[in-house]
Amino acid sequence: MRRLRTLADKYDLLLIFDEIFTGFGRTGSMFACEAAGVVPDIMTLSKALTGGTMALAATIATPKIFEAFLSDDSTHALMHGPTFMANALACAAANASLDLFSSERA
Numbered sequence: 768m769r770r771l772r773t774l775a776d777k778y779d780l781l782l783i784f785d786e787i788f789t790g791f792g793r794t795g796s797m798f799a800c801e802a803a804g805v806v807p808d809i810m811t812l813s814k815a816l817t818g819g820t821m822a823l824a825a826t827i828a829t830p831k832i833f834e835a836f837l838s839d840d841s842t843h844a845l846m847h848g849p850t851f852m853a854n855a856l857a858c859a860a861a862n863a864s865l866d867l868f869s870s871e872r873a
Contacts (some may be wrong), residue, residue, distance in 0.1 A: 768803035775808070781832070783809040787824075791815035791868065808832050818864035823857035 768784075775782040784807040789799040793815070796802040800810065809832060813824040836844055 768800060768805045772805045772807075781808040783807060783811070785811050787811055787813040797868070816864065817857055817860040818867070820860045820864075821854065821857040823854060823861050 772782055774780070782805075784798075784800050784805075786798050786800065790812055791797065791814075793799075794802060798810070800807055806829070808829050810827045811824070812827065813822075816825060817823045838844065
């Protein structure tokens with residue numbers, strides 16, 4: 768992962784980590800990239816975000832990437848998961864799941 772970060776920086780490429788399978792403690796740390804000490808430009812999350820109760824996806828990006836898509840024009844937006852985003856019940860489940868992760872780690 769560190770080598771990938773170095774190469775992405777060297778060649779001005781985006782580094783994207785898919786933490787859908789590895790995230791939320793499945794590899795020991797909360798995210799595999801944390802264990803490697805690497806910050807990706809974009810990270811995808813799903814499955815365990817809601818504790819496995821409902822489908823919900825999230826795409827997390829660095830400020831540089833976020834700013835590139837920030838606009839009032841919807842055609843400028845990064846459509847990062849319309850099938851599994853913004854479901855109010857799934858978001859509530861995710862908040863509850865994240866609260867559990869926070870209390871367990873304390």
